[in-house]
Amino acid sequence: MHDQNCCAANSSHNSSGGSTLLGYIGIDTIIEQMRKKTMKTGFDFNIMVVGHSGLGKSTLVNTLFKSHVSRKSAGWARDEKIPKTVEIKAVSHVIEEGGVKMKLTVVDTPGFGDQINNDNCWEPISKYINEQYEKFLKEEVNITRKKRIPDTRVHCCIYFISPTGHFLRQLDTEFMKRLSHSVNIIPVIAKADTMTLEERQEFKQRVRKELEVSGIEFYPQKEFDEDMEDKSDNDKIREAMPFAVVGSDKEYQVNGKRVLGRKTAWGIVEVENPNHCEFAQLRDFLIRSHLQDLKEVTHNIHYETYRAKRLNENGGLHPISSSDTQESNL
């Protein structure tokens, strides 16, 4: 007995590696406590959709969140004129599922890539993303901070690639190159029902090769894989990206089931059928498994990069005592 206690005591002093517990303490209930807290406070998720008009962005967002959350459903007319410059329109909704509340903000960018001359059409978007980081930064360095800083930073940017079947357009590579370092970019192939399965595979491979060649790191970025398990999961996802998706908010009857789909004269394209398109994969990836990771990467990596840059440039913010301490922590 005595020896056992000694051994136990010895092992508890072992600093490299955990100590074995002698009984049930209850530390694992912290997960439950966190869950309860999160459910009460709810959380924010901001998603941005970029792509030129007619690629089905609003439809896809509606389909993803199974409700009418896009800009088009919030009152704007369906066939409004193409705006002359890129505008940023953000629409927020609170959706609830299983007791968990989520404040979803969809940021739309009408006018992107629609002009004849599209030089610098990514600038308003870049500015908006940086403005959100700036807002958060200002809140953070305040002397009296709010208990929960409202998070308007863009957690994820879905970039819609036009299904030409040949190559990425110049505008696509330019945009992704410039924004892959400030926000998580998830490229998707829009309107995938344009292409047959072989065409889709070829196109995907070509797009992936081009993205590699141009050095565009889309989410999930290879450099942020933390351990082997993450790496293998993310590798599988990276192999399948960019996802070829089809969006629809209309339901049809197929084989006795009601499914979301698009009805053409030669058949019904089922949105959630993995044989037809990869929407289900995108949804699982985006919402069911990597939602929290998107937020974390945005907060820990993209936001920190922005913050370091801001605070390093000529002193940065106005002299409040808290900012001084933060600078010393850098």
Place this chain on the structure above:
Amino acid sequence: MIERPETAVPSIAQRNLEGYVGFANLPNQVYRKSVKRGFEFTLMVVGESGLGKSTLINSLFLTDLYSKDYPGPSQRIKKTVQVEQSKVLIKEGGVQLTLTIVDTPGFGDAVDNSNCWQPVINYIDSKCEDFLNAESRVNRRSMPDNRVHCCLYFIAPSGHGLKPLDIEFMKRLHDKVNVIPLIAKADTLTPEECQLFKKQIMKEIQEHKIKIYEFPDTEDDDDNKLIRKIKEKMPLAVVGSNVVIEVNGKKVRGRQYPWGVAEVENGEHCDFTVLRNMLIRTHMQDLKDVTNNVHYENYRSKKLAAVTCNGVDTSKTKGQLTKSPLAQMEEERREHVMKMKKMEAEMEQVFEMKVKEKKQKLKDSEAELERRHEQMKRNLEAQYKELEEKRRVFEEEKANWEAQQRILEQQKLDASKTMEKNKKKGKIF
């Protein structure tokens, strides 16, 4: 809408024939001659890359114009807009057709697409110019007709409406060539979306007054009905494919999806058959005629009007054609000179304005100085007056004092005089 040149209404009386003469055979003779000659047709396809232009051409003419050995423009990325032409000779039923396909890779693919229509316009104009030169030559034995007879413009199936690029392009080209807008990759759209999209496009085309190719009305009522049906379907929504798939035991050309097969030649799936019939089977000759009578004549009169002063007499065209580059240079020089003059005038204006400003400033400061000068003068005068006053007072005092002194002196003198007198008189002392 394109206006057609009206045929002269004959005011000649019609007579009945009393026997068989035989000129009803005339169409056959024309037919045989043209068959021997062969036909030419030039088709231009314009649209962003990835819209299925090459596939559609292959499907229309049932040949592999762009095959694996000769990859079409779709396989190469272009940084600037190029215009490429490929010729192919097709024979069918003894009739020979020299088909030229003009492709425009790189159109609308760059980030900045301003003026991407310029190479296309230049190409069309250069072909018209070639024909003009050939027409005006002395020896006109062989006149190859390379003018662009028809331009198929591919609209991306966004489902919303025309893009600014589409509108700009069609506006600039509707006067030079027959423009037929097509909705590409129509299997992306459901039938309802397709209808909405077509309506939206037609509305925008009318809004911007774009003159797309119009089908002519014929005398035949049945044909008219067909034509009206075609007109309702404009712009045509097409799908292209040369892959043969078996559907319900039939072999059809189509695209195989996991949810079904989109048949290319099925009228309910897309308007490909309408396009093919219209382009090849019924309206090819009309397209050529409209190109020749309307677009080419427009070009010709514009070109020759630039050369001749009154632009009326065009019979002696050879000599005047050789002048045209010179005339153009003259015009350019004149323009340049005018521009220079304008710039000069502007600069002079600016200069004068500046001079005026400066003058104004100088005047102001002068006025200031004047004012100050006046003030100072006044001050001085005031001081002078004061001093004068003081002097006067002083003089007065002096005079007074002198007067007093004189009186005193006088008194003294008087006093000394009386003393003398007294001395003399009284010898007092």
